[in-house]
Amino acid sequence: MSTVDLANTPLRELNAALHKLNGQTNDTHWEVRNPLGKHAVAVGVDAPVTIEIDGHVGYYCGGMNKQARIVIDGNAGVGVGENMMSGEIHIKGDASQAAGATGRGGLLIIDGNASARCGISMKGIDILVKGSIGPMSAFMAQAGNLVVLGDAGEALGDSIYEARLFVRGKVKSLGADCIEKTPTAEERDMLAAILKRGGCESISPDEFRLYGSARKLYNFHIDNVSSY
Amino acid sequence: MCGIVGLFLKSRMLEPQLGAMLSQMLGVMTDRGPDSAGFAVYGAGDGSHIKLTLRSNLGNDIDTIADEISADIGGPLASSKRGSHIVLTTPKSIEQKVRDWLAANRADVRVVGAGSRMELYKEVGLPSDVAERFALKDMAGTHGIGHTRMATESAVTTDGAHPFSTGVDQCLVHNGSLSNHNGVRRNLQRDGLTFQTENDTEVAAAYLTWRLRQGMDLNTALEACLSDLDGFYTFVVGTESGFAVLRDPIACKPAVMAETDDYVAFGTEYRALVGLPGVEQARVFEPEPAKVYVWERH
Numbered sequence: 156m157s158t159v160d161l162a163n164t165p166l167r168e169l170n171a172a173l174h175k176l177n178g179q180t181n182d183t184h185w186e187v188r189n190p191l192g193k194h195a196v197a198v199g200v201d202a203p204v205t206i207e208i209d210g211h212v213g214y215y216c217g218g219m220n221k222q223a224r225i226v227i228d229g230n231a232g233v234g235v236g237e238n239m240m241s242g243e244i245h246i247k248g249d250a251s252q253a254a255g256a257t258g259r260g261g262l263l264i265i266d267g268n269a270s271a272r273c274g275i276s277m278k279g280i281d282i283l284v285k286g287s288i289g290p291m292s293a294f295m296a297q298a299g300n301l302v303v304l305g306d307a308g309e310a311l312g313d314s315i316y317e318a319r320l321f322v323r324g325k326v327k328s329l330g331a332d333c334i335e336k337t338p339t340a341e342e343r344d345m346l347a348a349i350l351k352r353g354g355c356e357s358i359s360p361d362e363f364r365l366y367g368s369a370r371k372l373y374n375f376h377i378d379n380v381s382s383y
Numbered sequence: 384m385c386g387i388v389g390l391f392l393k394s395r396m397l398e399p400q401l402g403a404m405l406s407q408m409l410g411v412m413t414d415r416g417p418d419s420a421g422f423a424v425y426g427a428g429d430g431s432h433i434k435l436t437l438r439s440n441l442g443n444d445i446d447t448i449a450d451e452i453s454a455d456i457g458g459p460l461a462s463s464k465r466g467s468h469i470v471l472t473t474p475k476s477i478e479q480k481v482r483d484w485l486a487a488n489r490a491d492v493r494v495v496g497a498g499s500r501m502e503l504y505k506e507v508g509l510p511s512d513v514a515e516r517f518a519l520k521d522m523a524g525t526h527g528i529g530h531t532r533m534a535t536e537s538a539v540t541t542d543g544a545h546p547f548s549t550g551v552d553q554c555l556v557h558n559g560s561l562s563n564h565n566g567v568r569r570n571l572q573r574d575g576l577t578f579q580t581e582n583d584t585e586v587a588a589a590y591l592t593w594r595l596r597q598g599m600d601l602n603t604a605l606e607a608c609l610s611d612l613d614g615f616y617t618f619v620v621g622t623e624s625g626f627a628v629l630r631d632p633i634a635c636k637p638a639v640m641a642e643t644d645d646y647v648a649f650g651t652e653y654r655a656l657v658g659l660p661g662v663e664q665a666r667v668f669e670p671e672p673a674k675v676y677v678w679e680r681h
Contacts, residue, residue, distance in 0.1 A: 191654065191657040192652060192653035192654035192655075192656070192657050193654065194654075210663070211653050211657075211667065213652060213653060213654055214652075230653070230667055232637075232639075232652065232653060233637060248667070249667075249668070249669070251637070251639070251669060252634070252637075270634070270669050270671075271633070271634055271672065289634075289671075289672075290633070290672065291633070
C-alpha cells in the first residue's frame, strides 16, 4: 500500500503518481492523508486501483475517473466525480453542488446529502444519494440513474432527456418537462441492482417513485414556447 | 470570484486568538481575491464610547488627528494606530462634533467604520500582506469577518474593498454581484442614506442598515433582502452581538461552515477552515440557499 500525506507532499506529485498507474501495477491500494480541502485530488485516474482519502476534499475530487474506486472519508466540495467515466466514488459525508456533473459512467455513492444541481447534465453515470438532494438536481440530465433515498429539492429534472430519477422521499417540485412515470420491470431491476451495489439491498425498489422526461421539449414546438 | 471568512466565538477562551485564527483563514483565501482585503473585528468597548476607524483617502498623515481635534473641540479622545488606519475612541456625547470636524477640516479622511466594539480595516494588496500590515493576528475579539476581493463591479481601490459598514457596529461582506443595486441605492438615498462609493455591496450593507433602523431584527432584515435584492450573493454580516449568513435562492456562490461547541466558522471554501482547532470533529455543512442563519451573543 502507498501512503501519501498531502500535508507535506505537493498535490501534483500525488496526481502525477496516480496518472502513471496502469492495469499492470501491483500498487493497487493508495491511502491519501490530510487532503485539507484541497481541490482536484485524484483527478484523471485511469487504473483499477483503490484510493482511500482520509478527510474532507475540495472541488472536483475524482473528476474524469476511469476504473478506480475512490473512497472519501469526509465531505466533498463542488463537482465531485465530474465527468467520471467508470469506476466508483464513495463519499462517506456530504457532497457539495454539482456532484457527478456530466458523468458518463460508473457509480457515485454519497452517504450523506448532496446540495444543488446533483447529477446536472449526467450522461450515463449512476448516482446513489443516501440522504437528500438540493434544488435543480438532474438539470438537463441525458442518461443514467439518479437514486435518492431521501428528498429532492425544487425543480427536479428540469429539461431532462432520458435519465431516470428514482426518489424515495418527497419531491419539492418538478422542473419543466419532468413527470412521474410508472417504472417497467426492467427499470425496477436496474434500481434494485444499484441499491445492491450501494449496500442498500434491504430497501425495496417499490418504495421509490420514478421521474423522467415528458419528451415535449426535445424539439421546438410553438405550443411549448412558454416553457423554453 | 471573491473569498469570505468569518468567525463567531462561543468560547471566551478563544477570544485572545480571534485575530490569529481569522488572519490565517484570510491568507488561504488569497487565491480567490488577490486585489484587496479587509476585515472587521468586534473587540473591547463600552456603551459610552464610539470607536471611529479612520483612514486618509489620499494616504496623508493622520497620526496626530486626535490632538488636532482635541485642540479644537475638546476631548478626551484616545487614538491608536494600526497600519494606515487610526482608531479614534470618542465619548458618544461628542461623536457628531468629531464627525463634523473631520468633514470640515479633513475631506481626505474617511470614517471606514464606527462602533462601540467594531474596528474595520481594509486596503489594496494581497490579503496576507494586508493582514500583516494591520497586525490582525494580534487582535482579540468575539467575532470577526474578512474578505478577499477579485473586483468585478467596480474599481480596485481601498474604497471598493470589503467589508462595508453603513451603520454603527454593522458590517457586511459579499461574494457575488447585485443587478438591481442602482435602483435600490436611489430608493435608499431618498430615505436619507448616504453612500461613499458606486459599489453594489455598499448598497446591500445600506439596505440592511435601513431595515434595522426600521426596527427589524437581523433575521427579518435579511429575509427582506431575498425579495428586494436581485443578483448573486453570499453575505456574511456582523453586528454588535450578531453574526449572520445569507445566500441567494440559487446559491450561486460557494459557502461552507463549521460549527463546534467553541465557534461557528464560515469559509468560501473548506480550505479556509482547515487550520481551526478541532475542525476535524466539527459539524461541517453548506448553508442552504435563501435561508437566514443568525448567531447571537448572549
